[in-house]
Amino acid sequence: MSEHKNEHPDEQKLLEGDPDTTGHVWDGIKEFNNPLPRWWLWTFYATIIWGIGYTVLYPAWPLVNGATPGLLGFSTRANVAEDIQRFEEMNADIRTRIADVELAAINPNDNPDLYNYAIQGGAAIFATWCSQCHGSGAAGVQASGYPNLLDDDWLWGGTVDEIYLTVAHGIRNEDDMNSRYSEMTAFDDILTDEEITAVVQYVRNISGQDHDGSVVDLGGQVFYDNCASCHMDDGSGDQFLGAPNLTDAIWLYGGSEEAIEHTVRYSRFGVMPPWSAEASDAGRLSEPEVRAVSVYVHSLGGGQ
């Protein structure tokens, strides 16, 4: 047997100069001729035809004002509008029920389906309309006086009905005649600096914070004369007037001496828009939406 015959058949072919190459040689490396299958070419042509058909049938070519509409009249906007329409039809019944039932009955035990819908929908409404001031986690912003909605302290009441009234009509706004309203006096021109310092120390005393005991008696007298009509004799506040409870650990604008003194001297005037479209032209939410977001806020841990 000759050595040559023992070579691998492929090698034999190469040695014999038989291989089908393209004739291209780079640095001695030859390119084999491996033509593509014909059906591959037909598939490529088919995609072109498909592409032309697609641009004719569907919106495709950009023009100055929009795009070619396509023969099928397909529109993602119209699809979304249809989807929204369909969802609203699907939800029409549950929305009616949410508007009709007593707010307190929307709870996981009596009406689990309504409660679930109100919580889910309320969360979306909150994220859209409320989170700008109250924060996405509803913890408020103390520096700006946006209340924390998670705690158990409420300026205007923490039952779901009171929360509903606050959401529907807002606070201290001029758009809704039924908005909650009260106004604290600015005592800068009324009380002396000594009296203001004393009443600040008194307020820190009744809220259990560090304070200067020597002026507390004077501060108590100032408080009784000027503040107790709204904040009550014991400083526990009055939710009917939106007068905050000054004895607890929660402060709308902060409980430091500086923050309290600022409040006493210049007052505060936090506002909230009305949200009920039925109650006010400025309102943006329908009745079921106001009720859903009220239930949601009530469920965040502070509801009473």
Add this chain to the structure above:
Amino acid sequence: MSTTEEPQKLYVSREPVFPKRVSGTFRNLKWIILIVTLGIYYVTPWIRWDRGPNLPDQAVLLDLANRRFFFFWIEIWPHEFYFVAGLLIMAGLGLFLFTSALGRVWCGYACPQTVWTDLFFTVERWIEGDRNARLRLWRSDWDVRKLRLRVTKYAAWLAIAVATGGAWVFYFADAPTLLVDLVTGQAALVAYVTIGILTATTFVFGGFMREQICIYACPWPRIQAAMMDEDTITVAYRDWRGEPRGKGKRRREKAESAIATSYAAGPRVDGLEPGDTSSSRTGTDELGDCIDCMACVNVCPVGIDIRDGQQLECITCALCIDACDEIMDKIGKPRGLIDYMALTDEANERAGNPKKPVWKHVFRLRTIIYTALWSAVGIGLVVALFVRSDIDMTVAPVRNPQFVTLSDGSIRNTYDVRIRNMTHQPTDFEITLASDQPFEVELEGQQGNIVNVPADSTHLQRVYVIAPPGSEAADSNLTDFRFWVEDLSTTTRTHQDTTFFGRDLE
């Protein structure tokens, strides 16, 4: 070198392949695998398995709408997707193992493309006859007979294709109900579309594309090339034994008759004894064992000549081995001119050493490591299957805000606790907390610590944990504690560790 005058063709038409019928060891193995795999595929959705009321009684069901996977006694929820991931890892490692040990054995025996193409070949053979008849038919002009055979063949293929696409959708819905719905036109559009697509792909891939899918469309063979090494068993031709090939049978007969004549003629002048059949005597020493009968080429489903060496088209279906062995038996030569062997065998056998047994190729460090990894994942999954409980809990601390100060100065953290009740009845769960801190627990919307979760469902419960004013947890940054959830009827418990954020007084 090709001619320069004539422009080269960039595209070629598919060369039709007409594989001949073959019988033998590997063909029988392929029949068994074909029957078993197709049997499993078509029959599985129809097996019933009683799970009690309110649950499907289909043994294998991918219930996408309800996010459940049922497999006989096993029920997988979406959060247990790691089982699917584990099975995919096992499938991957299994392919590594089989490829490094046995080459493209998946392609040759188990790949759906191979199995269905094999089935289509079988049908084709029944209707149009074996290789020569099919070749003749292909070359012949169109007439009534050709039309009849073609229509019959396509109809049979289409029936198989519809059954294939049809069987697929039964895995995703109750099979008997869906079959009635499909027939009466009541089924969902997605079912018809799925059947339509799978029918089309089966018909086209099995009937027309065939080896083109393996050569041009499938990435797996290219990946497999990276997993094979010199010890990998693959289908190869012993060219050192077969070459030079020649239509040797007739020449051999002639030589034998010459020997027979030599007996009559008495002692020969060349000094050899009469009856000596050595190759030098018979004049066949120039020829190897290959008689160039083309049997290996004629049975090849991808249309190659294995004697050209390993080629990327070869799916190692081993039908050429069966074909060649049959011929070797007939001409009285040893089997194995075409055989399963490894690259290292070539040098070894050329050097005249005996054949290395297959198991010595298969059991080597690489395959043992793959087997160990594969088994480890498998054992892990089985263990996970047995230790998993019917209840499960995840705890997501609400960190926006991290904590809330209450009016009495206590600190409250909020947790979203998700309880999965995987038992088949509504169950009361008690949520408790393990800590040395004087924490209080409250459940949103519930009285007390007990929450009822309906059967086979998940309940999201908002849980408040409150640290009294002045307590260590309230005044320090982080406190670890553990949630416990207990199924009150069976006292099965599960727990989850989490942390409590207090006011950092530092």
